[in-house]
Amino acid sequence: xxxxxxxxxxxxxxxxFEIIRGNKSVITxxxxxxxxxxxxxxxxxxxxxxxxxxxxxxxxEIENDTExxxxxxxxxxxxxxxxxxxxxxxxxxxxxxxxxxxxxxxGSELLEIAAKNKCNFFFEASVGGGIxxxxxxxxxxxxxxxxxxxxxxxxTTNYILTEMTEKGTDFDTVLKDAQEKGYAEKDxxxxxxxxxxxxxxxxxxxxxxxxxxxxxxxxxxxITKITDRDINYAKKLNAKIKITASVKNKNNKIxxxxxxxxxxxxQPLYSVDGVFNAILVKGNMxxxxxxxxxxxxxxxxxxxxxxxxxxxxxxIGINTGIxxxxxKVKLVPFEESVSKFFVRLSGNIADNEEKVEKAFGEVxxxxxxxxxxxxxxxxxxxxxxxxxxxxxxxxxxxxIRVDGGNI
Amino acid sequence: xxxxxxxxxxxxxxxxFEIIRGNKSVITxxxxxxxxxxxxxxxxxxxxxxxxxxxxxxxxEIENDTExxxxxxxxxxxxxxxxxxxxxxxxxxxxxxxxxxxxxxxGSELLEIAAKNKCNFFFEASVGGGIxxxxxxxxxxxxxxxxxxxxxxxxTTNYILTEMTEKGTDFDTVLKDAQEKGYAEKDxxxxxxxxxxxxxxxxxxxxxxxxxxxxxxxxxxxITKITDRDINYAKKLNAKIKITASVKNKNNKIxxxxxxxxxxxxQPLYSVDGVFNAILVKGNMxxxxxxxxxxxxxxxxxxxxxxxxxxxxxxIGINTGIxxxxxKVKLVPFEESVSKFFVRLSGNIADNEEKVEKAFGEVxxxxxxxxxxxxxxxxxxxxxxxxxxxxxxxxxxxxIRVDGGNI
Numbered sequence: 001x002x003x004x005x006x007x008x009x010x011x012x013x014x015x016x017f018e019i020i021r022g023n024k025s026v027i028t029x030x031x032x033x034x035x036x037x038x039x040x041x042x043x044x045x046x047x048x049x050x051x052x053x054x055x056x057x058x059x060x061e062i063e064n065d066t067e068x069x070x071x072x073x074x075x076x077x078x079x080x081x082x083x084x085x086x087x088x089x090x091x092x093x094x095x096x097x098x099x100x101x102x103x104x105x106x107g108s109e110l111l112e113i114a115a116k117n118k119c120n121f122f123f124e125a126s127v128g129g130g131i132x133x134x135x136x137x138x139x140x141x142x143x144x145x146x147x148x149x150x151x152x153x154x155x156t157t158n159y160i161l162t163e164m165t166e167k168g169t170d171f172d173t174v175l176k177d178a179q180e181k182g183y184a185e186k187d188x189x190x191x192x193x194x195x196x197x198x199x200x201x202x203x204x205x206x207x208x209x210x211x212x213x214x215x216x217x218x219x220x221x222x223i224t225k226i227t228d229r230d231i232n233y234a235k236k237l238n239a240k241i242k243i244t245a246s247v248k249n250k251n252n253k254i255x256x257x258x259x260x261x262x263x264x265x266x267q268p269l270y271s272v273d274g275v276f277n278a279i280l281v282k283g284n285m286x287x288x289x290x291x292x293x294x295x296x297x298x299x300x301x302x303x304x305x306x307x308x309x310x311x312x313x314x315x316i317g318i319n320t321g322i323x324x325x326x327x328k329v330k331l332v333p334f335e336e337s338v339s340k341f342f343v344r345l346s347g348n349i350a351d352n353e354e355k356v357e358k359a360f361g362e363v364x365x366x367x368x369x370x371x372x373x374x375x376x377x378x379x380x381x382x383x384x385x386x387x388x389x390x391x392x393x394x395x396x397x398x399x400i401r402v403d404g405g406n407i
Numbered sequence: 408x409x410x411x412x413x414x415x416x417x418x419x420x421x422x423x424f425e426i427i428r429g430n431k432s433v434i435t436x437x438x439x440x441x442x443x444x445x446x447x448x449x450x451x452x453x454x455x456x457x458x459x460x461x462x463x464x465x466x467x468e469i470e471n472d473t474e475x476x477x478x479x480x481x482x483x484x485x486x487x488x489x490x491x492x493x494x495x496x497x498x499x500x501x502x503x504x505x506x507x508x509x510x511x512x513x514g515s516e517l518l519e520i521a522a523k524n525k526c527n528f529f530f531e532a533s534v535g536g537g538i539x540x541x542x543x544x545x546x547x548x549x550x551x552x553x554x555x556x557x558x559x560x561x562x563t564t565n566y567i568l569t570e571m572t573e574k575g576t577d578f579d580t581v582l583k584d585a586q587e588k589g590y591a592e593k594d595x596x597x598x599x600x601x602x603x604x605x606x607x608x609x610x611x612x613x614x615x616x617x618x619x620x621x622x623x624x625x626x627x628x629x630i631t632k633i634t635d636r637d638i639n640y641a642k643k644l645n646a647k648i649k650i651t652a653s654v655k656n657k658n659n660k661i662x663x664x665x666x667x668x669x670x671x672x673x674q675p676l677y678s679v680d681g682v683f684n685a686i687l688v689k690g691n692m693x694x695x696x697x698x699x700x701x702x703x704x705x706x707x708x709x710x711x712x713x714x715x716x717x718x719x720x721x722x723i724g725i726n727t728g729i730x731x732x733x734x735k736v737k738l739v740p741f742e743e744s745v746s747k748f749f750v751r752l753s754g755n756i757a758d759n760e761e762k763v764e765k766a767f768g769e770v771x772x773x774x775x776x777x778x779x780x781x782x783x784x785x786x787x788x789x790x791x792x793x794x795x796x797x798x799x800x801x802x803x804x805x806x807i808r809v810d811g812g813n814i
Contacts, residue, residue, distance in 0.1 A: 130694065289701075293696035
């Protein structure tokens with residue numbers, strides 16, 4: 001029997017507790033032995049709930065319990081999660097976490113402590129919720145030179161953009177609706193500004209390139225400036241607007257960005273709608289591989305945590321060798337990134353056509369039926385070049401990067 | 408250093424040879440040591456090619472080479488692949504194969520021999536080519552009660568159906584084109600009749616349910632009877648025809664089938680086109696998870712073999728515990744499977760309406776503009792019930808099972 005402790009009985013933590021009871025027989029069969037929740041740490045009490053029998057309020061009880069071999073961290077936030085995880089690893093207890101902020105901030109250090117103590121620091125649930133991505137990247141695609149990872153890594157923003165596309169509603173209305181349905185937080189900043197997706201792509205990039213990709217180095221742009229007019233232009237292009245988080249390796253130069261993009265139906269991410277997430281991995285041998293599923297939700301996320309618990313239970317005393325160096329990856333300066341840009345200018349075509357040609361050369365006009373503005377797509381250019389040209393024009397309403405060769 | 412041997416220098420075997428050279432540094436880093444191809448078995452000679460330096464013509468040289476720790480089997484076919492694999496495992500050498508026929512026929516026996524000899528029998532490449540599916544099912548979704556697996560598991564048939572849909576071409580024309588492009592074999596039977604997909608779903612089902620699902624027990628129907636008219640009806644329904652292989656577990660009653668189906672855009676498999684494959688897994692906790700990528704192709708398939716080689720190299724002397732029992736899973740008799748059916752009858756609506764109502768009760772008419780036939784969709788019914796009713800009518804041109812609630 002393997003004893004585990006759960007730190008934090010919130011949404012994910014209680015999901016872990018439930019699945020370990022509900023799927024007991026299959027988990028026991030897969031693990032080769034029974035997994036038993038010996039203690040759950042939470043400041044609150046849960047009288048009359050099954051968890052009350054194993055509830056503790058003091059982390060030191062878990063830290064010093066030599067029978068506890070695996071700790072599940074589902075508290076969220078950096079502190080005291082970091083201190084508790086570090087203490088657990090230092091006691092030789094493997095830790096399985098769903099906490100992306102923790103992994104993005106302290107991943108390399110915690111992985112090193114795990115290796116030193118012959119235990120494991122696992123974090124499948126920190127990216128893509130229930131979608132298996134961390135372990136497949138390491139064990140199924142480890143032989144690949146990964147050229148690119150591009151993902152829809154945030155369900156809230158994907159839901160908002162999907163609703164805006166399907167119902168023609170504006171951002172604020174859909175956000176309010178998403179908050180009512182529980183798909184968006186009261187304070188939606190981390191989601192709608194792209195910070196959540198940014199931490200997730202930083203984790204994937206660190207894992208794949210073997211050194212720390214600092215999320216603070218990644219250019220991140222959210223979806224708050226996307227309007228119904230932008231969506232209508234995308235429709236005219238038989239395309240959709242999606243916020244993607246991506247990292248690319250071109251001749252050992254690594255670049256990363258989180259931003260809304262116009263993508264067309266030839267791209268696998270195009271059909272990923274609603275609260276679903278997907279991660280597209282381009283390997284130099286295997287080509288495109290995509291992983292799709294629920295990127296959030298109590299049971300989906302808890303399921304991913306338990307996959308880690310089973311793996312940790314099968315590797316007691318053995319570090320499985322997942323790591324990345326503390327050294328920071330130097331990303332290509334964002335000004336040098338190349339894209340095509342969809343641009344909207346105030347004023348009609350006659351006001352703009354000449355000066356656009358002067359600033360951008362030949363462009364592709366996009367007509368969505370608005371007479372008070374002029375929409376077009378540029379040739380591929382760097383962010384730096386675009387900024388200069390846009391500044392020169394002075395009347396840019398919005399601009400969205402464009403993926404997809406035939407747009 | 409880990410020495411491996413490759414049995415069979417055909418498409419996949421030569422791909423393995425190439426990737427081990429081409430991606431040497433990343434493979435060495437992931438494995439923790441260098442992987443070296445010590446010998447390649449093939450009856451042919453390849454003068455002036457790098458492989459000629461390590462080519463052998465006699466399997467016993469590999470079998471008796473105590474330095475060879477891992478054998479890659481990419482010969483295909485049942486014999487002598489089975490004998491060579493068995494002999495290798497009995498010598499304690501792990502085997503990594505891309506040979507679905509071998510796994511579907513002898514999987515449980517070979518897994519047991521591997522366990523006894525503290526080595527591994529891995530077969531990631533046998534299903535879905537380069538798509539990671541076998542290992543994720545075991546290690547990332549092992550904690551799930553899998554309710555259903557449904558996959559587009561054959562790239563040839565998916566390509567044919569996609570071309571028929573996009574270009575309006577008939578089956579024979581597209582097949583000929585696919586053969587010219589190398590997407591279909593000279594003898595396309597195994598693909599177009601569904602036998603290939605059937606072996607693959609049998610492997611996935613055996614893995615997930617822990618006992619042998621015999622591919623010969625699975626009802627299998629190919630795509631040779633699908634016509635351009637069927638495709639046009641599907642278009643009228645905003646749907647596509649896809650051949651899927653699926654297995655379901657409902658209250659511990661397991662059913663499996665390979666057949667063309669009409670599926671709509673609400674289903675993740677809908678957008679999987681061309682030669683791509685995808686496998687949708689429904690877990691009781693995680694919900695829908697989908698894996699997508701190239702289901703065939705030299706380098707994609709070889710990449711999956713090498714993922715297995717890396718895993719085998721990291722587990723020398725340790726069996727990782729993948730197994731299924733030799734006992735056969737008793738599948739639900741196909742006559743009891745329930746579907747809605749899209750049906751085409753000869754004769755116009757006036758000829759048919761009354762007798763259809765008598766045979767099927769209320770149906771949903773589908774009009775694709777043909778005056779010489781009558782198309783409709785039934786309510787859900789068993790295969791047995793459908794057969795009786797269809798027999799009674801006597802004028803069925805074709806029938807295709809329908810998935811998707813809102814069709």
